[in-house]
Amino acid sequence: MSDNSPRLDLPLLQPSQAQKHVTHNEALRILDIFVQLTVEEFDASNPPANPVEGLVYAVGPGGTGDWFGANGRLATWVDGAWQFHTPTAGWIAAHAASSEVRVFTGSVWSAVTGGGAASTQNLAGVGVNTTSDLTNRLNVSAPATLLSHEGAGHQLKVNKASAADTASLLFQSGFSGRAELGLAGDNDFSLKLSADGSAWVDALKLSPGQSVLTTDSMVGSVSATPGAGSAAFETGSNANGRYTRFADGTQICWKNDFTAAGSSGGVWTFPAPFADANAAVTATPLGEFARFISLLHVTATGATLNGYSQPGGTELPDTSLMAIGRWS
Structure with a gap:
């Protein structure tokens, strides 16, 4: 029989041993160290x-x-x-x-830095006041999350594998996405919005290296009612000319080379109607001879013009026209 235990090398009591308390106390002292x-x-x-x-x-x-x-x-x-x-x-x-x-x-x-029960490296997941899962491997349930400096600055980095992947911050309501900020599916920095968590639109987009800002709501159909329109500007053209509408209700119409052949007068139908007859209309005659144009009448949908030339002509010359007013 061995005199000591195999694992902790504690002294063992022997048969017919005198003063067994000495051996017992020695074993207790060793346990007091190791435990x-x-x-x-x-x-x-x-x-x-x-x-x-x-x-x-x-x-x-x-x-x-x-x-x-x-x-x-x-x-x-x-x-x-x-x-x-x-x-x-x-x-x-x-x-x-x-x-x-x-x-x-x-x-x-x-x-202890890896491979042990007390390790904080290469963990499968961490849940703070909640449970992590295979997708949300770091899961925090708290009123706030603080990331602070240790004497200088601090960066929060979100990295993706390729341009077609997504690196973003997703803002949710009831676990349904409403806004997403970052690199979503390309390398353009964008702010995307959704009303239902499924259909998304680009509210803002910046192209890297170009300093170009684009937005789905910059050019489109405008509305003078706050929040009702989908764009800040609306542009269009037809046979009567071109126009630009602004979300604040301002409208500009113009047409180059307006012609009323063989006539001293003509009617310019605006490419987009105004809200009333208060549009300011300017007419500039084109050509090398002295010509004059008078504005006879303005309505919400058009303007009537007369033309004169020197000497003595009454034919309306080719004209450049512009009207500014309110569409709403």
Whole structure:
């Protein structure tokens, strides 16, 4: 029968042994060291000048004084003398001051950074006040989440594998998307909006390297009613000319080379109607001879013109026309 236990090297009581309490107390002292093992210093080399009863030191390479030759062993001060114990691979100890946890590899005490139950590296998921899943591997349920500096700036980085992938911040209501900000399906920076979480429109888009801003609501059908329109500008053209409408109700109509052949007058029908007959109309005659144009009448839908030329002509010359007013 062995004198000591195989794992912790505790002294065993022997048959017909006298003073069994001595052996028993020695085993208790060893257990007092090993259970909830706390170390004052890892890789220690110099014994403290005034050792404290029961404190444990993990002796590293180059032990001096009373620790000479005790490399890799645990040293503890008991009854006025140093006792040494040899750890085995897999033992775990915590640093008394910092609570740093280390595991004994069989030769050194290594910080727990991977592969152990206490590891914070390569985790399958983390749930803070909730449960993570295969998609949301970091899941936080809290009133707020703080990411702060440690003395300088701070960056939150969202990276994607390729241009066709998405790197964005998605804002949801009831877990249904309403706004998305970032690189969604390309490398243009965009703000997308959705009323139902399924159909999305680009509210803003910026092309990298071009400083070009585009938006689905910049040019389109306008409305003077706040929130009712879908665009800030509306442009169009037809046989009567071109026009631009602004969301504030302003409208500009124009036509180049207006012609009323063989006539001293003509009617210009606006390419888009105004709200009333208060549009300001300007007419500029085209050509090298002196010509004059008078404005006879303006309605919401058009303007009547007369033309004169020198000397004595009454034919309406080719004319450039513009009208500014309110469409709403």
